[in-house]
Amino acid sequence: MPELTAEVDRLSLVIDIGGMPVRVNTVDPGFVAILQQRYSGFVGESDQPEIEFDVELTSPSFADPNAPVEVTQRHGRWSLRRGDFLAEWEPASRTGKIRQTANPYSIDAVLRIVHSLVLARRGGFLLHSASAVRNGKAFLFAGVSGAGKTTISRLAPPDATLLTDEISYVRKESSGYIAHGTPFTGELARLGENISAPVAALYLLAQGPYNRIDLIAPADAARGLLANVLFFAEDEELVQSIFHSAFDFVSRVPVSRLTFVPDSRVWELIG
Amino acid sequence: MSKLFLRRNPRVAARNLDGEMMIMSARNSNLFTLNRTATILWQSADGTTPLDEIVQNRICAEFEVEPAEALEDAEKLARELASHEILQISEEPIPQPSAGSAR
Numbered sequence: 285m286p287e288l289t290a291e292v293d294r295l296s297l298v299i300d301i302g303g304m305p306v307r308v309n310t311v312d313p314g315f316v317a318i319l320q321q322r323y324s325g326f327v328g329e330s331d332q333p334e335i336e337f338d339v340e341l342t343s344p345s346f347a348d349p350n351a352p353v354e355v356t357q358r359h360g361r362w363s364l365r366r367g368d369f370l371a372e373w374e375p376a377s378r379t380g381k382i383r384q385t386a387n388p389y390s391i392d393a394v395l396r397i398v399h400s401l402v403l404a405r406r407g408g409f410l411l412h413s414a415s416a417v418r419n420g421k422a423f424l425f426a427g428v429s430g431a432g433k434t435t436i437s438r439l440a441p442p443d444a445t446l447l448t449d450e451i452s453y454v455r456k457e458s459s460g461y462i463a464h465g466t467p468f469t470g471e472l473a474r475l476g477e478n479i480s481a482p483v484a485a486l487y488l489l490a491q492g493p494y495n496r497i498d499l500i501a502p503a504d505a506a507r508g509l510l511a512n513v514l515f516f517a518e519d520e521e522l523v524q525s526i527f528h529s530a531f532d533f534v535s536r537v538p539v540s541r542l543t544f545v546p547d548s549r550v551w552e553l554i555g
Numbered sequence: 556m557s558k559l560f561l562r563r564n565p566r567v568a569a570r571n572l573d574g575e576m577m578i579m580s581a582r583n584s585n586l587f588t589l590n591r592t593a594t595i596l597w598q599s600a601d602g603t604t605p606l607d608e609i610v611q612n613r614i615c616a617e618f619e620v621e622p623a624e625a626l627e628d629a630e631k632l633a634r635e636l637a638s639h640e641i642l643q644i645s646e647e648p649i650p651q652p653s654a655g656s657a658r
Contacts (some may be wrong), residue, residue, distance in 0.1 A: 501573060502572050502573055503572045503573050503575040503577065503588075506570075506572060506577065507577070507586065507588065510579070510586050511586070515584055518581070518582055518583065518584075519581070520566055520581035523568060523579060523580075523581040523584055524568045524581065526579075526584075527568035527570065527579045528568065528570070531570050531572065
């Protein structure tokens with residue numbers, strides 16, 4: 285009797301951002317190729333991923349990636365929803381599902397959200413900031429769109445290694461706060477290097493007529509930090525965690541306002 | 556005039572840093588910095604002390620202000636804080652959540 289079903293090969297890829305490997309399973313080799321290109325430098329080989337997602341690809345249809353993101357938790361299961369994707373993730377089993385079309389932007393949003401949730405629980409956060417490593421130390425440059433993240437990244441000297449021009453990945457370790465490179469890009473559209481270093485300073489960016497660093501008071505520092513933390517969930521426990529992490533961060537890491545003229549001399553003040 | 560009782564909303568995150576009270580809403584992650592009067596209301600909002608006593612003992616003791624005027628302003632401020640879900644207000648004492656209950 286002929287087989288009524290055919291076994292479909294399942295393909296896998298591990299995307300390792302911030303030391304947290306996430307395995308993505310799909311049956312579509314074209315989608316794997318898209319991910320390999322999108323996450324070049326962040327594709328790992330871990331046998332023990334922290335999360336495993338099965339991706340179900342749907343037919344292309346109109347879907348608005350600018351629609352608001354909804355992130356909710358019910359009975360230990362997270363639901364992540366935007367116009368262009370629907371994802372579920374269960375931390376206890378470390379597994380989840382993503383339903384989207386074959387594009388890299390939807391899964392990128394899912395990864396950002398999942399990383400932000402995991403980091404929040406562990407005392408870290410994703411921050412709207414460029415970051416770079418110089419002399420073995422990481423420097424973060426935070427600000428809203430137009431504040432100068434792309435500019436400061438573009439002006440970085442050859443001895444500075446860019447971790448990201450858009451979203452910094454900050455983990456809390458026993459030794460302090462560590463910044464990791466991310467593939468989450470901004471206008472520069474250049475992936476960060478997949479390296480990490482202890483955070484030496486956070487600068488809140490302001491463009492002005494001179495280059496100057498002004499240390500700011502802890503309360504202003506906390507406000508500036510919280511204004512730039514990426515967080516999507518309406519979850520009381522995680523909001524509490526993010527809030528208290530911000531205060532812990534500013535008690536350990538110097539936070540300053542960096543006013544700068546958009547030319548490379550600003551980097552004479554950094555490092 | 557009926558009494559008004561205030562209680563800190565247990566569903567917000569709060570921190571006092573260098574005398575500045577900062578509050579973050581768990582519902583929408585909005586961040587608030589309280590002025591001195593709002594900070595006094597927050598610190599005194601135990602659910603059992605009526606607002607007029609808070610005004611008499613804390614606000615009038617700290618600021619040179621007429622009690623009636625201070626009470627009117629404090630009530631407006633308390634209602635505004637309640638609209639942001641920072642405080643809970645009631646005309647009856649508000650019991651504190653028991654240990655182990657949902658925050």
